[in-house]
Structure formats: C-alpha cells, structure tokens
Amino acid sequence: MKHLLFLCHRIPFPPNKGDKIRSFNMLKKLSENYIVHLAAFVDDPDDWQHKIKLEKYCASVCLVNLNKKLATIKSAIGLISNRPLTLPYFYSAQIAEFTDNVLSTHNNANIFVFSSSMGQYVDGEKHSHLKRVIDFVDVDSDKWLQYSKKKSWPMNWVYRREAALLEKEELRLAANFDKSLFVSPQEASYFEELVPQKLRNKIGFVLNGVDTKYFSASFYNKLEEEQPFLAFTGAMDYWANVDAVVWFVKKVWPQLTVAYPNLKFYIVGGNPTDEVNALEAVDGIVVTGRVDDVRPYIKGASLCIAPMRIARGIQNKVLEAMAMGKPMVLTSMAADGILIPKEQQKYITDTADSFCESIIDILSSENKQAVIGKANIAVIEQNFEWKSTLDSLLNSFDIQKNNKNTASG
Incomplete structure (x- = not known):
C-alpha cells in the first residue's frame, strides 16, 4: 500500500x-x-x-x-x-x-x-x-x-x-x-x-454524509420531557451556532411561547459561551453543555431547528436530524447544499415571523411530523450515506x- x-x-x-x-x-x-x-x-x-x-x-x-x-x-x-x-x-x-x-x-x-x-x-x-x-x-x-x-x-x-x-x-x-x-x-x-x-x-x-446506523429513526432512547420541546445541536463556542440560537431566542421565542407557553428549547452542545449560557434566564430555555450523546435529544424533540444566519457548505446538524426522521425548520443558509424533500421545503424560511409560523404549523399535527420525517429519512438514505x-x-x-x-x- x-x-x-x-x-x-x-x-x-x-x-x-x-x-x-x-x-x-x-x-x-x-x-x-x-x-x-x-x-x-x-x-x-x-x-x-x-x-x-x-x-x-x-x-x-x-x-x-x-x-x-x-x-x-x-x-x-x-x-x-x-x-x-x-x-x-x-x-x-x-x-x-x-x-x-x-x-x-x-x-x-x-x-x-x-x-x-x-x-x-x-x-x-x-x-x-x-x-x-x-x-x-x-x-x-x-x-x-x-x-x-x-x-x-x-x-x-x-x-x-x-x-x-x-x-x-x-x-x-x-x-x-x-x-x-x-x-x-x-x-x-x-x-x-x-x-x-x-x-x-x-x-x-x-x-x-451520515452514519445512518448511528443516527437512525429506530434509535430507542429519547429524552423524556412532559412538555414538547425543540432541539438545536452543535458546538456552542462556534460563532455561527451562537449567533443562530441567540437570534432565535430573541426574535422567535417570545411570539412562539404565546402559542405554546409550556414549550421548551434545548440547546445541545459543548463549550457554551457566556452569551449562550445567559439564555437560560429565559423561561423554557435549557443549555445542556457537553453531552455524551446528542441522539436522545434529537429523538425526543418534536422538531429540530437550524436558524443559521452565517454559514457555508453543508450543516451536519441538519443531516443528522433528517436521518433520525425529524421534521425541521431551518434557514436557507442551513439548507444550502442539501437535497430537501418537497414535504420539508415549505419550512425553509429566513424571517422571524415565518420561522415561528412554521414551527407552530409542524407542532399542530403529529401526522405532518411523521410525513416530513419519513421523507427526510429517504433523502438521507439515498444521497448522504x-x-x-x-x-x-x-x-x-x-x-x-x-x-x-x-x-x-
């Protein structure tokens, strides 16, 4: 060799x-x-x-x-x-x-x-x-x-x-x-x-790509929460991720919790900055810090979000959530480079109002969540292994x- x-x-x-x-x-x-x-x-x-x-x-x-x-x-x-x-x-x-x-x-x-x-x-x-x-x-x-x-x-x-x-x-x-x-x-x-x-x-x-055996919809373990929650995964000392969650909590979360006052948002990832940790002062926000395994958080979430406003290339967080059959709401930057199925495409948005409306629309129907999740899995298995x-x-x-x-x- x-x-x-x-x-x-x-x-x-x-x-x-x-x-x-x-x-x-x-x-x-x-x-x-x-x-x-x-x-x-x-x-x-x-x-x-x-x-x-x-x-x-x-x-x-x-x-x-x-x-x-x-x-x-x-x-x-x-x-x-x-x-x-x-x-x-x-x-x-x-x-x-x-x-x-x-x-x-x-x-x-x-x-x-x-x-x-x-x-x-x-x-x-x-x-x-x-x-x-x-x-x-x-x-x-x-x-x-x-x-x-x-x-x-x-x-x-x-x-x-x-x-x-x-x-x-x-x-x-x-x-x-x-x-x-x-x-x-x-x-x-x-x-x-x-x-x-x-x-x-x-x-x-x-x-x-994605390790579809590891990030699988059949993964058995999930975070048990009494209330529905959203999840964001990523290194929380990376500026693009920090910018994304701060924007979401400041611009989207207040109006979202009017419709879902008991909703929670899990920010999952290591080395959160002071700015990210400060978000826990907002009702419903959970900053986990480093975790051994992100899959229980993805599995347990009603949907995952990727509100990226600074990005290039392909976002692994999006591929992993899709592989586990999760519906997503994401910005156009987060979707860039990924084949997004038509069922998921309507939930690509770059404004705070539309981001909120998209989340509410997905949360309103478990059947809709299942349909989007199934389409996302198919795209990953066909194109991103x-x-x-x-x-x-x-x-x-x-x-x-x-x-x-x-x-x-």
Whole structure:
C-alpha cells in the first residue's frame, strides 16, 4: 500500500462536531487504501485521550497542543507580514518537522490536506512532484466576510482583511494542488467562479454524509420531557451556532411561547459561551453543555431547528436530524447544499415571523411530523450515506490506479 500524509487543523476524533465528523470519516476511508501518517492540532484537552483511537487507522500520529491564547498572539504576525492571520495561528515547527520526516522517508507518498490553514506545510515547489489533494470544505474566506458584516470597528476591518487575504491564499493553493475539494456542488461552483478558467477542472466536491446506523429513526432512547420541546445541536463556542440560537431566542421565542407557553428549547452542545449560557434566564430555555450523546435529544424533540444566519457548505446538524426522521425548520443558509424533500421545503424560511409560523404549523399535527420525517429519512438514505459520498474522495487520488501499483514510498 502507498503511504499518505494527512494534515488536519483539528484532531479528527471524536467525530462530535462538523469538521471532525468529516475529517474522521475521510481518514477512516483513506486508511483502507493507504498507510496513513497523521498530523493535527488538539484544541480541547479532553481530546488527548483519543490518540490511541487514531492509531488504529494510522501508522504514525503527531498531535500538537493548540494553546488558543498563544496562537492568537502568534497570529498577530500576520498583521505585519501581509498574510492571513489563520496561517501563523496554525503553524507548528513540530508538525513541519513531522511532515518533512514522513515525506523524506516515503518520497513517493500522496498528501491530503484538510482545511486551507494546513496547506502551508506542503504548498511549495519542494513537494510539487507528489500528488496533493486539499479539502477546503467551505470557502472560508467568504465566512470571514460574513463575520465582518456582524461586527463593528475595528473587528470588522480585521475580518474583512482576513477574508481578502485568505481568498488569495485559497486561490494560490488551488493553483498548486492537484485537486481542490469542497463539501457540496454549490460550494465548488462558488469557488470555480473565483479561479481562472484553466483551474476549474481541478475543483470537485465530496458531500458530507451520515452514519445512518448511528443516527437512525429506530434509535430507542429519547429524552423524556412532559412538555414538547425543540432541539438545536452543535458546538456552542462556534460563532455561527451562537449567533443562530441567540437570534432565535430573541426574535422567535417570545411570539412562539404565546402559542405554546409550556414549550421548551434545548440547546445541545459543548463549550457554551457566556452569551449562550445567559439564555437560560429565559423561561423554557435549557443549555445542556457537553453531552455524551446528542441522539436522545434529537429523538425526543418534536422538531429540530437550524436558524443559521452565517454559514457555508453543508450543516451536519441538519443531516443528522433528517436521518433520525425529524421534521425541521431551518434557514436557507442551513439548507444550502442539501437535497430537501418537497414535504420539508415549505419550512425553509429566513424571517422571524415565518420561522415561528412554521414551527407552530409542524407542532399542530403529529401526522405532518411523521410525513416530513419519513421523507427526510429517504433523502438521507439515498444521497448522504458516507459509504457512497466518499467514493469521490478516492477518485481524487486515482485510487484504482494506485492500487495497481503497490510499490510503497
């Protein structure tokens, strides 16, 4: 089997948040076809225990602690070097040394990079003879631009600057790498419009998927609540998720509880910010913090919501709820890149009034909930199972050709 260097900005285990779900499933698939050497940052102390899990899939593992405060100070270097702040934030001499050792020992290895911030380790002419594939996942530069519109000076200037410089970095990496992947055809098409025509044949996508055995409508355990409740799942220190739930509680919840005064709303996810924790002061709002398993909350909810106002790519929270047969009310940004069945489509909305009306409409009929849930399951099973979505990842490396030539580096 051929060797492969896998560079990732966050440890790809446990698969409990969006990017880690995607990176872990990619790692798992690639390990079936390559001898994998992994380098990644660890930004959560609880994740160090999982190194042993990764060794099941990798021949060697290099994990480096990411001290967020120190990394933020380092990122300031970007302000004086005209580089994206993201690059010094995710630079490690230890990962650079690991990368050089792997590629000098296995000089015919392939390279897979997860997220633009990790391209800096292998983007030069030195490695141009190797097959290099990068998964941008989303067009991150556009997310920074979205962030800038939500902030006041001086942070809006910092975020606009990051958006502009990161877009240049994304275009440079796309020119240097053999294949650039994104999370959906829509995201890939958006990026194609940014690159020169000659590079567009190097742009592709790998859809996010769902472990439908794990996120199953037949899952037996559910959170028992006397009153109906809504659920939102996601990492609650991620700004887009924070923005979503704060908007919902401030703009939708007051009018919703006029119709359903005993309704509850569960915000399910680790590391809630102070702003999220403060929402528990509102009647009916429950902030769980980190939970061992989100499925009982999804299973027990009358419906799940995804009121995203900042987003790119595919939302795993939407795929997981759909896989478990839950109806949803979601914004157009949360629905982007996902095949939404016609039964669910009428509940895509971006205004507070319509969001409230959609929830009330679904809550009013258990039969309606069942019909939407059944349609959602069918879409997931037909289009978003990992075993089928990852085929395009292997094709990006010409895996069949590599298997015929089994000489290792």
